[in-house]
Amino acid sequence: MKEIKIQLKNLSVFFNYIQALNDVSLDFYSNKVTSIIGPSGCGKTSLLRTINRMNELIAGFLRKGSVFIDGIDIYDEKIDVVNLRKLVGMVFQTSNLFPKSIYENLIFAPKLHGISDKSDLNEIVERICTQTAIWDEVKDRLNENALNLSAGQQQRLCIARALAVEPNILLMDEPASALDPISTAKIEELIFDLKSRYTIVIVTHNMQQAARISDYTAFLYLGQLIEFGKTTKLFTNPANKQTEDYITGRFG
Ligand SMILES: Nc1ncnc2c1ncn2[C@@H]1O[C@H](COP(=O)(O)OP(=O)(O)OP(=O)(O)O)[C@@H](O)[C@H]1O
Ligand SMILES: [Mg+2]
Incomplete structure (x- = not known):
């Protein structure tokens, strides 16, 4: 179902x-990975950022229409944005770790949300690093500066950090576009492993990547949703001529 x-x-x-x-108008399904594809400037990042109300930080932002999560209107005035962002984790194109230790990075959000017991924090760090398959790489380096890690490790640490406050949605804006093929493959594997527990929306410029990792794909063009459907269908038998032109590399 x-x-x-x-x-x-x-x-x-x-x-x-x-x-x-x-x-x-678009639905994202629980425990599925949905890719957002489309040429530069078509609105992918803007769309992603409406889901955790990040656009509101930008002067001149105006929204019409609605976003519901679990049937609740997230733009309702009663919604607490801090709690919303706890529910909806986000990972960006390049790592945005703080120039602090790996451990400090990982416990930042849980501490912000009131967890202060040392053993609870240690447990969270081990859980999220294990979940993101980076524990073996960082367990002996927790007090080292996070920026010493490789770019791929930093990006996986960002994903781990996003899981620290137990979100149930994970938004990713081109999480692997700055990485080498091996680090990219690790991120893709990780996304696959995580989808049993999270609803994942990922923006990607890489159509092979969208085809590999996502269950559903949405194609945007000039701010409009041109086509949405099962990834296998959209990539093999698109309903729309513009989608076909884009996925076959005729523009974009
Ligand atoms: N902070 C902002 N201020 C003004 N215009 C913006 C802002 N952010 C996005 N836009 C505009 O909104 C449109 C959509 O931008 P958006 O960043 O969502 O595109 P995108 O599909 O993510 O592109 P890319 O693939 O290059 O990341 C563009 O015309 C862009 O210039
Ligand atoms: Mg973008």
Whole structure:
């Protein structure tokens, strides 16, 4: 049974006079990976950032339409944004670790949310590192500066860090685009392992990657949702001519 986790309804996004999204309606299913693809500037990041209300930090941002998570309107005035971001973790294109120890990075969010007991924090660190298969690489280096890690390790540590406050949605904006093929493969494996526990939405420029890792794919063009469907269908038998042109490399 497919269960809807996130629902976008007639969502439009503006930054001052620029319209980044135009009337997008789209469902993301629980415990599935959905890729967002489309050419540069088509609104992928803007869409992702509406799901944890990150766009609000930008001056000139205006939203029309709704975003529901588990059926609840996340733009309702009663919603606590700090709690929302706890539920919806996010990983960016390049690592945004703090220039502090690996351990400090991993316990930052749990501490912010009131966990202070040392053994609880240690337990969280081990759990999230094990879950993201990076424990063996970091367990003897927890007090070392996180920025000493390789780019691929840093990115996996960012994913681990995003899991520290037990979100149930994970948003990823081109998480592997700055990485070598081996580190990319590790991220892809990790995404595959994580989907049994999380609903994952990933923006990627790499269509082979979208085809490999996602259950569903959404194709955006000039702020509009052109096509959404099962990844296998969208890549082998797209319903729309623009989708076909894009996935066959005729533009973008
Ligand atoms: N902070 C901002 N201020 C003004 N305009 C913005 C802002 N962020 C995005 N935009 C505009 O919104 C549109 C969509 O941008 P967005 O970053 O969502 O595209 P994208 O699909 O993620 O592109 P890319 O693949 O290059 O990352 C673009 O026209 C962009 O210039
Ligand atoms: Mg982007």
